[in-house]
Amino acid sequence: MLKTLLAIIGMTILPVCAQDWPDPDWLIDATVSDWQAVDSYAFAQRNPGDRSGIRTDALLIIRDGRIIHERYSTPTTAKTAHLTWSVSKSVLATVLGVVQGEGRFQLQDPVSRYYAPMQAHPEVRMADLLHWASGLQWQEDYEYAPLKSSVVAMLYTRGRNDMAAYAAARSAVDKPGQRFLYSSGDSNLLAAALRGMLDAGAYADYPWQALFAPLGIDSAVWERDGAGSLVGSSYLYLSARDLARIGLLMQREGRWKLRQLLPASWIAFNRTLFTPAQALPGEANPGGHWWLNQPLAGQARPWPDVPPDTYAALGHWGQALYIVPTHKLVIVRYGDDRDGSYSHNELLKRVLAALPGEGT
Incomplete structure (x- = not known):
């Protein structure tokens, strides 16, 4: 029983x-x-x-x-x-x-299936985000390059109201899955994709x-x-x-x-x-x-x-x-x-x- x-x-x-x-x-x-x-x-x-x-x-x-x-x-x-x-x-x-x-979800699923703004980058898979390998332009520096920092802008200035949307709007500089580039933006895209996997x-x-x-x-x-x-x-x-x-x-x-x-x-x-x-x-x-x-x-x-x-x-x-x-x-x-x-x-x-x- x-x-x-x-x-x-x-x-x-x-x-x-x-x-x-x-x-x-x-x-x-x-x-x-x-x-x-x-x-x-x-x-x-x-x-x-x-x-x-x-x-x-x-x-x-x-x-x-x-x-x-x-x-x-x-x-x-x-x-x-x-x-x-x-x-x-x-x-x-x-x-x-x-x-x-x-x-x-599965690792090979396109992120856009769960987060619509990523339709601009349809080849990016869930596994790519989990490897910090989305291929999207990103600058992770905090203290040493604050005026050029993507993460500072995302967390504290123009991206703070919708962090995943800010990350999704980055331009593609590499093919997804081909290069590791540490990115807090990739992680916040995962957090937004999570919403699309769940019931309302x-x-x-x-x-x-x-x-x-x-x-x-x-x-x-x-x-x-x-x-x-x-x-x-x-x-x-x-x-x-x-x-x-x-x-x-x-x-x-x-x-x-x-x-x-x-x-x-x-x-x-x-x-x-x-x-x-x-x-x-x-x-x-x-x-x-x-x-x-x-x-x-x-x-x-x-x-x-x-x-x-x-x-x-x-x-x-x-x-x-x-x-x-x-x-x-x-x-x-x-x-x-x-x-x-x-x-x-x-x-x-x-x-x-x-x-x-x-x-x-």
Whole structure:
């Protein structure tokens, strides 16, 4: 009877596994007690008036479903819904994974099927947007070229009332799918396309109904633009503990307790390297709207001291959600970095070194 009921409501039933889940909150494992090398790097003493150096607001480390280390810098606390910046993009991709599992779209579908302004670019597919490879002209700089910046114009000036429409109006400079060009515009086109996949009136609550509520997330705030579309590129706020729930979902291959919330094929897409790309110094290489510790041809791994299966959601000023499947690790790091001195590799290397018997 239970299996029949679950089948009716679309829930895949899985074998019961002896695993820890945050239900309702995370369990604590204090086995590892020496975090001095990690904290001395992440939480170096800082002058409130000095914006240089490594400025960590939150560090949360989960191993196999339990918190093993947690620390915050005032005023951030465990309950603070912190701005995630471009970590929002990977969370948007996770929402789209639920949609794809419901059979509402396929990766090869033209974006114009779901968002009419993209009829000006009929060859752009959903997969192209998820690879940041729409072929549309874009300039992502913030501080260093604000007068030429597409993202500044989209978020703050002439594009702010309808961000997806602003992105769709860019001219095509490459054939879709042929070149990686990091673009918050591509992500906001995905957020607008999401509306076209859903029943009328379902859009506003969909991320909560489809993803946040099943995971027990209650801190989420997601801003919208003047057209009512989610700012999928940038403006999701989550507490560190709630963002870690998304990390645990990914680390456990899209499964949450007894439910396969994301298709295994979607996780595989997220974690597949997009090869028509260029390396981003100090960062990682693109997958399906996630960032991978996999090398491009002829290049080294972006994070050489970290397992190659590591992947992440990354955001402006040092926001990060890392998943290290080899070690069943989920790590959330929120920051306020302004000068580029923070190193993903260095933090992750120190975390692994603090765990007895672990390593790359």
